[in-house]
Amino acid sequence: MLRTIIAGLKARTARLVLSSVAIALGVAFVTGTLVLGDAMNEQMRDEFAKSARGVDVSVVLDGSAGDGDTREVNGITPEVLAKVRQAQGVAGADARGIIPVPLITTTGKARPAYASPLASTEKLREFDLASGRYPSGADEVAVDVRTAETAKLTIGGPVKLLGKDDQTREYTLVGTYKQGVGEISMSGSDHLVLTPDAFQALDPERLPYQVVAVAADGFTQQQVADNVSKALGGKGFRVQTGEQATAETLKSISSQAAEFTTFLLAFAVIALVVAAMVIYNTFTILIAQRTRELALMRCVGASRKQVFRGVLAEAVVMGFVASVLGLLGGLGVSALLQKVIGSFGPEPADVVVRLPLTVTTVLAAFGVGVLVTVLSAVLPARKATRVPPVAALRSQPDSGEEVSRTGKLRVLFAVVLAVVGAGAIVVGMRAESEEPAMFISGAGTMVLLAAVLVLGPLLVGPVNRVLGAIPRAIFGVPAKLASANAGRNPKRTAATTAALMIGVTIVAMVTVVANSAKETANAQVDQRLPADYTVTSSVWDRPLPRELASSLAAVPEVAKVAPTSRVVVERAYFTAVSPDALGDLFRPKVESGSLGDLKDGTVALKADYAKEVGASVGSTTVVKTEKGASETLRVVAILSGQRLGDGVLTLGTASRLNPEYDGYESIMVKLKPGVSGGRAAVEKVTDTSPLAVIDSAAETKAQLNKQLDQVLAFVWALIGLAVVIALFGIANTLTLSVLERTRESALLRALGLTRGQLRLMLVVESVLMAVMGAAIGLVLGVGFGWVLTTALSSEAVELAFIVPVGQIGAMLAAAVVAAVVAAAMPARRAARTSVVAGMAEA
Known part of the structure; x- marks a missing residue:
């Protein structure tokens, strides 16, 4: 039996290559993600060693010591530093701030x-x-x-x-x-x-926030830490050895790196699921092609267990080889991801690529690769053992019969999944906070996707007839044959297109949500920045000088100037504006009341904050700053929208609450109609202040769009791997189908089909399968995108539902081109096979 398995592997090496590539890509993503996580941890540990090296004792304020201690002291005083330096065993100490x-x-x-x-x-x-x-x-x-x-x-x-x-x-x-x-x-x-x-x-x-010390010769870290603790009296300070402080910080760093690694592993799982579908489909086709071979083995004495173990042995070998390739490819994936991550940000960093390869990563690569391959081969292997030898010696029928026989069970299971998914979506869309809404609705969409996958074989026929109408009308007989081939084995076609459908669904969903967020952000900017220009401070804790507003107002090209300020109160933050800017340069959405009533001594509250403090239009609320100033204000309006803080005050009220804030947070500038050179005139005034930076709605939108496009491109790259694996699956299915239909292709040639028509038939068949998966995926992705945008919308921000027709069209075109490329090799092989040799195939 072992010799038979080895001989079978040698005979089918070419047929297993594409499947091995598919699983190798999935393993490469998993391996690359794990290596990336280890590289990030290693880099952070090495870099952190710079701040931890030489430190034997660390002293910081103890936030858990009680309010009394932390209020009296807000840092390390010179007296504390002197006590540390005088403690026994301290060779040197310095403050860090x-x-x-x-x-x-x-x-x-x-x-x-x-x-x-x-x-x-x-x-x-x-x-x-x-x-x-x-x-x-x-x-x-x-x-x-x-x-x-x-x-x-x-x-x-x-x-x-x-x-x-x-x-x-x-x-x-x-x-x-x-x-x-x-x-x-x-x-x-x-x-x-x-x-x-x-x-x-x-x-x-x-x-300063910390004191670090070096131990003298002959003293351990713990001895010096104990001596320092005694010198400080043990109250209000946390004294740690250098090893303890390092371990605490590294624990935090490792958890941050683990969160990012988990994010990437989610995409790796998607890639593996797609790869598993390719493997499953490959083994299903291979076993269907080997029905007579397996039946003959049964006839000469091989038991069902031996046949089953033989098929699994082939899967183990293929999984092992793919894991080796995936492990090596994972190092390249990790290097690429490190370069991509380093390129993010306004100023790309010079990335030093690290490729740490741990035993855990190696075991994970082989475990995942072999396990996924074996599990994907289990069902086809079991199916092969259940076919009686006599029945298996007959021709293998297409799966249309099986689909109709199991249709009721499929529909029932799909209905259950659809009900569960729809229920989760409804619950998620009704959730009050954004995070539960996103996760619950997202989970519901994935369950609905599973329901569509279950119904796949039943959907192939109708979808194929609709999509095949155009090529049948254009290309005639070859396209009719291609359409018939794509629909005659629904299970195989559904399994082949399912992998692509998953990738395209997720890509389309992310694209819709990202573009919806982009459009919403642009609309928010237009609403928030009705002014031509907004002058802000380049340093967040430094206000703009008050005289800058007066200087801008005196510019001939400027029609109106509206400064804003801010007030930080207990558990809240308020924006302060001039009353004459309301409704013109400052126009939030009013839920109730009137902004026209906003005067000194009044406040307009944001809806969620008003609910939190139990305030409404006409009631009063007490506003107390962190420095003790307080004032009772009458609520005149309830607002919604972004960039409002928790409410809106007048500049006069803000000055009474926070007299120390001498300046403005921003200055909105509106130009006179039809003026030219307005920006130059504004810049001439702002150039006198090193803090003043000019911003416009167009510049803000461009910056937001750039950030969103970067994130979208990164996600596209991650999901793109799953799409590539799916296209390998189409090429693999077509290749195996060509081998399976060698005699049929020869018969068509004998009946008059030319080599070019045979190639066209296979290309159209490949395109139909790709478009079938992509079309269903696009429909699902757009629908799921609507679900998520609706679930993430709130009273404050309502996401606009935007379908990027251009990007979706590009995805569909890319699927067609990729399908043509995938069909190139199988079509060439089919066309080169001689008619006589093909007719001689058993």
């Missing part, structure tokens, strides 16, 4: 940046010097490599920072460095280091 300080670029505009103090103890420096040296004087600075590149700074040149008093401070750049992983490096913000004295001079009131 961060101060936001805008960096003024060569264009004269400020951009967000963060400054840190340079540790006096060399072992505690968390940076790697790249060029030059570290600062040693109060007028010197060093910046990280990325900041030097993006801000176009050179060693020896000036570096200008915008101080807390909005006065420019100038330093000399003496060096560049590479920093490790942290909140600043992960955010992509600019970073620089100063001497401790120069750092403290930027903001004398801001205290």
Whole structure:
């Protein structure tokens, strides 16, 4: 039996190649995802080592110590640093802190940046010097490599920072460095280091957040940590050894990397499901073609178990080979994903590709590859053993008979799935919050997709007749034969098109949702930014100067100026506007009441916040800021929409609640009708302020669209792998079908069909199968997209349902082209087979 299995594998090597490629692609995606996750963890661990190296003891404020402690102290005081340095066993200690300080670029505009103090103890420096040296004087600075590149700074040149008093401070750049992983490096913000004295001079009131220390020779980390804890009195501070602090941070980093890996694995599962369908279809066809061979084996003494084990042995071998190929391909997938992820963001990073290959990844590759292949072959193998030897010696009928025989069971199962899926969709669409709505509705759409897959063999006939009408009218006899071939074995055709249908469904669904979100975002921008230009601050915590609004209002080309401010209160955030801007430059959707009644001492609340505090039009609500100021305000309107915060106040009310906020968050500018050169006139005024940045609705929409297009392209690339696997399935099915129909093709040639007509017949058959899967997938994808956009809509934001006809048409055209390519090799083989040799086939 073993020799028979080996001989069979040798004889059918070519037939199994395409199936092996399909499963190898699925394994490659899984392997690449796991390698990517390990690479991210490894990179983060290595980079974090920069901030953790040399640290034997870490001291931070203990947030769980009680409100009293955290209110009295909001950072590490000089006295605490002195106590740590004096503790027994401490060889050196330094404070670590961060101060936001805008960096003024060569264009004269400020951009967000963060400054840190340079540790006096060399072992505690968390940076790697790249060029030059570290600062040693109060007028010197060093910046990280990325900041030097993006801000176009050179060693020896000036570096200008915008101080807390909005006065420019100038330093000399003496060096560049590479920093490790942290909140600043992960955010992509600019970073620089100063001497401790120069750092403290930027903001004398801001205290460091941590003290790190090095142990003296002869002391362990735990001994020094205990001594430091005693020196501090043990209250209000959390003292950890360097190993404990490192383990805690790495745990957080690993969980973040695991979330992204899980996201990618979801797409890998889709690819594997599609690959499993290709494998299942391949074995079904192979066993149908080997019916007489298997029957003969049964006649000469092979038992059902031996036949079953023989087929599974072939699956194991194929799965093993595919796993080897997938493991190697996974390394390439991981490298590609690392490059793609590194290219995201406004300034693409220089990615160092890492390819860690762990035992877990190798076992997963072989486990997944072999297991999926074997499970996909189980049903065809069992079916082969159930055919009696005498019956199997007869010709294998098409599956149309079986479909009609099992139609009632299929319909019943499909109805159950459809009811469950529809119920989940209804529940999801009624959910109040967005996250449950998305997950429940999404799960319902997948169940409905399963129902369509179950009904696949019953749908093949009607769909094939509709889609085949055009080619039959254009190409005549070859197209009629192709249509008949595509419909005569419904189970096989349904299994072949199902894989493509799954991929196209998900691609179409994501495309519809993304384009709907894009259109909604554009509409929101148009609603939120009715002004021609909006001037905002380039640094979020620095308001625009009040005199800037007056200067803009004095510009001849400007018709109206409307500044806005903000007020942070307990558990809420309010936007402040001038009353004369309401309904013109500021026009949120009013649910009840009237914005015309908004005066000093009143407030318009957002609908969900009003519900939370139990307020309504005519009632009053108490607004209390975090610094203790409070005022009772009368509610004059209930609003909905985005960018409102939790309510809207007048600028006068905001000034009373937050008198320390001296400036504006933004300034809306409306030009006079028909003026030209308006932007230049506005820029002339804003150029006087390093904080002022001009934005327009068109620029905001372009930025939003670019971000959404990047995400959509990434998802297309991930799902595209499943589509590629499905197209391999079509090519594989067609190839095996050509081998199965060798004698039939020869007979058609003998009856007068030319080589060109035979090739055309196979191409049309391939196109029909591809269009069948793509068309059903597009219909389902658009429908599921409507479900998700409706489920994600709320009172605040109602997603517009947009069907991107151009993109959908491109997908359908791509399916046709791919089908033609998939049919090229099988058509060439069929056309080259001689009539005499084909007629001699058994």
